[in-house]
Amino acid sequence: MLDALFSQSPVGLHVYDRELRLVRVNTAARLMRGFPVDRLLGRTLPEILRSFDITDHAAVERAAHRVLETGVPEPDLIIRFRDRRVPPVETVASVSAFRLQRADGTVLGLAAALTDVTARVRAEAEVRLQNEAAARIGTTLDIFRTAAEFCEVVSPALADTVTVDVYDVVLGGRAPTADAADRDQTVRRVGYRSAAGPDQQGVPAVGEVDVYPPGTPYRTVLDTLAPKLIRRLRPDAHWLEPRRRRDARILDAAVHSMLLLPIRARGVVLGLACFYRWREPAPFDHRHLRLAEQLTTHAGQCLDNARLYGRERSAARVLSGGFAQAQASVVTAVELARTHLPAGTGGGWSDAIALSGSRVALVAGDTTSGTSRPAAMSELRAAIEALADLDLAPDEILQRLHDLAGRPSTRPHTDEPDAGDDPPAGDDPPATCLCLVYDPVSRLCTAASAGHPSPVLVHPGGAVELLDVAAGPPLGQGLAEYALTQRVLPEGSTLLICNTALLIAAGGREPLLSRLTDLFAEPHPSLQAACDTCADALAPEQPPRDAYLLLARTRTLDDSQTKAWTFPNTPESAGQARRRVMDQLTEWGLAQDVIDDTALVVSELVTNSVRYAKGPIQLRLIRDGSLVCEVTDDSSASPHLRRALDTDENGRGLFITAHLTQRWGVRPSGRGKTLWAARTLVAPPASGRAPATEK
Structure with missing residues (x-):
């Protein structure tokens, strides 16, 4: 057994006498990497330990004396030691020591069984480092913070110094291609960490830009996208130029080994990660290169998530109507003011869409997190604008949006993150929408809601009430059942529209109404000032989701800007309507060509109603920035434009209308329809009345 133990055992065995002098080793110990047994026999344990670079040789000596x-x-004592070769080789051994003694208890010495666990310890360390990287890198969606987290994980565990440089365009959300010819070579330092201390600054410093010179390994790696291992960096390397700040720092620090890796994700080249060793004497090898590639790949995914998030957030802020201080705009029907509180989540938006007959559609909503909030927001807003252009009622618009939201997305994916890479969505609510149409002639407000908070009505005197709009299901969920809510608004009243995020920040519906009552008790210098004051009071701290507040002060078109008549359904009505219109336009002082063209258009539209309708015909003129003619009848059939042949006796009414006006269309009107046509006036008159004091 002793013969087998000293000649065949795979476990290294050292035998020490009572003075801890090495007296015998077995074959396995002689084969242990980096342990020159022949020249160590006869030496004491302290002499042997001091001949190697051991982290804490005093602890090993104390353990031996204790045994x-x-x-x-003493079982499984882990010892790390390096030999004196250049470059040094590190070995990790598991040592179990036990005392040797005779049967009578006389102590003879000490035996130590050594097992080379270098490969196992390195593998465990790599796994721990990868797990740490997965847990610590990418905790935020900020490029600089993500790069800093990567550097903190890598240094000093793998490298003495690590740097992260990205193309400058990446910070703007752009995606450089893999083709070197299509990439701007300007890079910006976004991450740096050194074993020299947290106060040590890199060259260039974080936030500064730089350009990699041609012929350097940095430029080669970015051009070829192939990682590079420089096992031994010689001070006289041809690409090192002491006059360059970066190279001078490398020479001053006595860097002896480097790893250069391109940072890529989803086919996008983001930049370069550089690993340096100058304190750790062991150079990088291919094992380190593989580990660095794994860590850099994960960091690249996180950096690209941050890039995409920054791009999406910028798009969301633009699509949501700008930044926190939105400028008030004036349209015929309402005066608008908007305040947007962006939290970076995207999704919250509001719009004002001009409709026929000087009406306005106020639409607002929140989109779900999904694959891309800004993209979903832009799609939803485009769909609403298209549906509003058809002059559909608010409930019909929501019904069609509900159908669109329930369909699977067909939008092509480009460089969007995979589902597993999206930021956590949390418990985001589904897509909601409020659609409200206001007519400045009749002061009628018509609204429908898809799970969106109801608007608040502020009376001219400052009284506040909830305009209770029946809420249907969120878009794409449940049955598309949306009810219309109609209300004639007092002249000069203000509609206040906000999303759920602002409602929650205010504490709910009742606290919201109470706060608004106090806020509108005093006049404000402008509608925008009132909007900003309300937003600050309702949400003193930034809500966790994008919040917005839209104020719309209603205007009214009075008798000086509108005129209406009702005619019987007889052939003579066309001539009567023509004369009435010419007299009214003359009274308004419009040009003769406008009078003649409008009279012809009205004659054609009334004739069309006489031919296809049965009941009385209503004619209305509206004069604001344009001149609008509206003819309403009880026929639900919608006319369409067609080209009449030279031999046809009729069929040219809409063709003439389309040529004499800028826009025309048809909208449902009760049990019938309204056919309208609009012509832009050269000198638009002042818009409708507005109250002298804001409330």
């Missing part, structure tokens, strides 16, 4: 004195074995 000799007490006889209690």
